[in-house]
Amino acid sequence: MKKKVLSVLLSAAMVASMLVGCGGGDTPAAPAADNAGSQDTASAGDEAGGDGVQEITWMFWDDLNATEDLISIGYRDTVERxxxxxxxxxxxxxxxxxxxxxxxxxxxxxxxxxxxDCFIVSPGPNLDVYVDPGVAADLTDYLKADGWLDTFNGGEGAFSQQTYDGKIYAVPLNIAAACVFYNTEMFEKAGITTMPTDWQGMLDACEKLQGAGYTPLTISAGTAWCLSMLAGYLCDSEGVDLAAIDSGNASWLDSNVVNATNKLVEISKYFQPTAAGDTNDVATANFYNEEAAMLIQGSWAIAQINGANPEFEDKCGVFAFPGTDGRVIAKSDSLAMSANTAHPEAVIAFMKYFTDDTAQKYTAEVGGKIPVTTVEYDASKAPAQLEYVMDVFGNAKSTFGFYNESMATTEAGACFDDAMVAIYLGTPVEEGLATVEDFYKNNVWNK
Known part of the structure; x- marks a missing residue:
């Protein structure tokens, strides 16, 4: 059966605050501008080859030659094509x-x-730091010149998180949601017949899984954003208002933040013993190698899971993180262009390959991510998990972004990440949150 991604669904996901992913690691300070106001400084791929070929560079966060991740493999195919x-x-x-x-x-x-010349980036503060100093180029005219923009679900609405003062600075490639992936066989053997819908249900499921001899949950504290993604869900479920905190009308020491962080500590007893040092890749491998029953991760993990262990797809279920009143963390990876590239036409041509029908069909039918364009894809070819993720989106009331990518600055997000890891490792909750409060006092509220 052919399946067309609903414009309303995707527009809602893109217009809302989005995370992510997945493209973050430790978030560095904002970069200095690459002499963006001057053409004296050339970007990395400025020189044409001796045969007149225009050479450009693209920077990406995975090894395209060694990867097993199906989305990354699709990107490699796009480059070759x-x-x-x-x-x-x-x-x-x-x-x-x-x-x-x-x-x-x-x-x-x-x-x-x-x-x-071209680089991948996540919306939010991780894009802000390239827009504000003029590192990223304005793409608006390129998108509107030949109807390219109209191929996206929701038109300009698809670019809300890539738009600054009415100008578009990045092109989204796909949409993902942060969900709970679970091993259906382990759940069945543990006697869990219905998925948790609230916090107590989540704890009860963990207890049953542990009682059945399984590690309930695999997570990475070695890659800090993975832990802070869980913390973000817990904060949102407690009604934490990041905008109010950013404006100084709420505090990181308020009771709802403390309650959320106490929940993080509460569930941490069900993590794998090596969570403190495990990277994101290791934590994910724990899941698809059936060493743990659940993984809280973005749906970009579908490509990694199925690429590394195709046979696991049949026993990999997905449900929405419980207790969030229908709110879902959503993310879109995006492409930006250097403001100083000598070959903008080449870069734009390259970007268009990521959003053409071939690439977007692959995104759904192989990679298991939601396309950003109006392309029709064959749902019967898509990974089974994509249908589950679509159900999560279909039942969502609204979306929000990764906490570390939704704060006042990238440095604020990094401070939050570090605080969550420190608290997981044993720092008292109020003491850990005080470090974030102090950062805001010194770097956000007094600016």
């Missing part, structure tokens, strides 16, 4: 790094005047 189709005219060279080091290495290139 672009280079083949534009042979003799354009050629893209890929600069890769691991997820945790991505932004630090990107910022180092920006500071050195070697900004990649």
């Amino acid at each position: 672009f280079n083949k189709d534009y042979a003799g005219k354009y050629h893209v060279n890929v600069v890769t790094t691991n997820l945790e080091e991505y932004y630090a290495k990107l910022n180092a290139l920006v500071a050195a005047g070697e900004t990649p």
Whole structure:
């Protein structure tokens, strides 16, 4: 059966505050501008080859040659398809790094005047730091020139988190939701027949799984945003208002923040013993290798799970994080262009390959992410988990973003990440939250 992603659903997801992912690791300080107001500094791929081919660079947060992640493999195919189709005219060279080091290495290139012509980025503060100093180019005219913008679900609404003062600075590639992935066989053997819908139900499920001899939950505190994503769900379920905190009308020491953080400590007794040092990749592998019953992660993990262990797909279920009153963390990875690229036409042509029908069908039918365009895809070919994620979105009342990507600054998000890890490792809740409060006093509220 052909399935077209509903415009209303996707527009709502994109218009709302979005996280993420998934593209974050430790969030670095904002980069200095790459002489964005001047054309004296060339971006990394400015030189044309000796045969007149325009060479551009794209920076990405995974090794495209070694990866098992199906979305990354799709991106590799897109690069190869672009280079083949534009042979003799354009050629893209890929600069890769691991997820945790991505932004630090990107910022180092920006500071050195070697900004990649094209780079992947998450909406929110991680994009702000490239828009504000003029590192990222305005893409509005390119999107409107030939109807490209109209191919996106919701039109301009799809770009709400990439738009500043009416100008669009990045192109979304896909949509993902943060959900609870679970091992259906382990749940059945533990006697869990209905999925948790509230916090007590989540704790009860963990207790049953542990009683059946399973590790209930795998998570990464070694990759801090993974732990803070869980903390973000808990804060939102307690009614924490980030906008009120940013404006100084609420505090990180308020009772609802304390209650949420106490819940994080409460559920941490069900984490795998190595959670403190495990990276995101290791924590995810614990799940698809059936060493733990649940994984709280974005639906981008579908591509990683199915790529590494295809046979696990049949026993991988998905449900919405419980107790959030229908609110879901949503994320879109995006592409930005250097304001100093010497070959903007080549970069735009490259970006369009990520949003053409071939790439967007692959996004759904193989990668298990939700496309951002109006493309029709064959739902029968898509990973089983995508249908579950679509159900989560379909039942969602609203979406919100990763906490560390929704705060006043990237540094504030990093401070929150660090505080959640410290609290998990044993720092008293109020003491850990006081470090975030102090950061806001010194760097947000007094600015």
